[in-house]
Amino acid sequence: MNENLVKRIGKIGLYVVQGDITQIPTDAIMTAINSGGMWYGGIDGAIQRVAGNQYHSQAAQAMPLSDLQTVVAKGNASNHRGSFNDIVFVVDDLQSSLDKVVYTGLEAAHQEGYGQLLIPAIRMGVMAGAVEKTPEETIAKLVQGIEGFMQRYGKQTKLENITFVVYGDPNTTGQLTTGLGRVSLN
Numbered sequence: 001m002n003e004n005l006v007k008r009i010g011k012i013g014l015y016v017v018q019g020d021i022t023q024i025p026t027d028a029i030m031t032a033i034n035s036g037g038m039w040y041g042g043i044d045g046a047i048q049r050v051a052g053n054q055y056h057s058q059a060a061q062a063m064p065l066s067d068l069q070t071v072v073a074k075g076n077a078s079n080h081r082g083s084f085n086d087i088v089f090v091v092d093d094l095q096s097s098l099d100k101v102v103y104t105g106l107e108a109a110h111q112e113g114y115g116q117l118l119i120p121a122i123r124m125g126v127m128a129g130a131v132e133k134t135p136e137e138t139i140a141k142l143v144q145g146i147e148g149f150m151q152r153y154g155k156q157t158k159l160e161n162i163t164f165v166v167y168g169d170p171n172t173t174g175q176l177t178t179g180l181g182r183v184s185l186n
Contacts, residue, residue, distance in 0.1 A: 006180040010154055014146070015163040016177045022050045022082040024165060027114040028072075029084050030105040032092035032122050035065035043120045047087065051080035055087045067093040068100060070108040084118070094130050098123055098138060102145025106162070110153050116161045124172050135172075139179030146183050154185065 007014045021029055021043060031043045039056050040048075047055055058073035059065070071089040090105040101122065109117045123130065123138050132138040146162070153159075164180065166173045 004177060006177050007183055009150055009183060009185060011160055012150065012154060012157070013161050014180045014183060015161060016173055016180065017163050017165050018168065018170070018173050019165060020046065020167065021118050021120055021165040022046050022084065024118055024163070025083040026116045026118045026161075026163070027084070028086040028088050028109060028112070028116075029118045029120075030088040030090065030109055031120055032101060032105075033059060033065075033071075033089045035063075035067065035069075035091050035093050037063065042126060047082070050082040051075060054079070055089075059089050065091045067091055067095045068104050070104060072108060072112055086112070086114075088112070088117070092122075094127070096131075098132055098141035099145035099148065102142055103148045106145070106149040106159070107153070110149070110157045110159055113158050115158050116163070117159060118163050118165050121164060121166045121169075121172050121176060124166075124175075125169075135175055139175055142176075143179055143183050146180075147185065150183075150185055 004016050005013055033039055055073040059071045062071045069091040073087040077085050088105050088108050090101050092101050164176050
């Protein structure tokens with residue numbers, strides 16, 4: 001894992017890391033799920049490989065799910081092979097722009113009192129182009145979601161580290177690093 005502090009705004013550090021999101025020590029992982037329960041590949045598959053179904057079963061218990069709903073699934077890192085405790089699931093049925101998905105997940109993490117949060121490169125892999133049509137638009141919406149959260153909660157949140165995790169794609173890592181460098185609180 002090669003951790004890179006991209007920007008610090010107040011007490012919150014924004015980082016970009018390449019690696020396996022399940023093996024990076026953190027309080028929680030924030031990730032998007034769909035409302036239909038099709039949670040098998042990508043990040044969902046990685047979580048299930050190290051922790052079984054303990055997190056996704058909590059999301060299933062909250063069904064029916066709706067777009068932008070959050071489910072905070074509680075766990076215990078000592079019960080699995082991952083380095084995380086909880087999962088913040090944000091329901092993303094590709095009906096809302098990415099800024100709303102990111103803001104909603106950050107708000108849920110804030111309400112839980114987490115200090116460290118990992119976020120995968122949402123809508124930059126398999127889901128690229130599904131809502132935001134270009135990588136630039138995707139990153140602009142990601143930045144907008146972070147800025148909105150920081151404007152509302154930045155001074156009162158316990159979040160200190162927000163780390164975006166990319167699995168093995170240097171191009172996406174570079175795009176995220178450049179984009180996060182533009183986060184500001186004007």
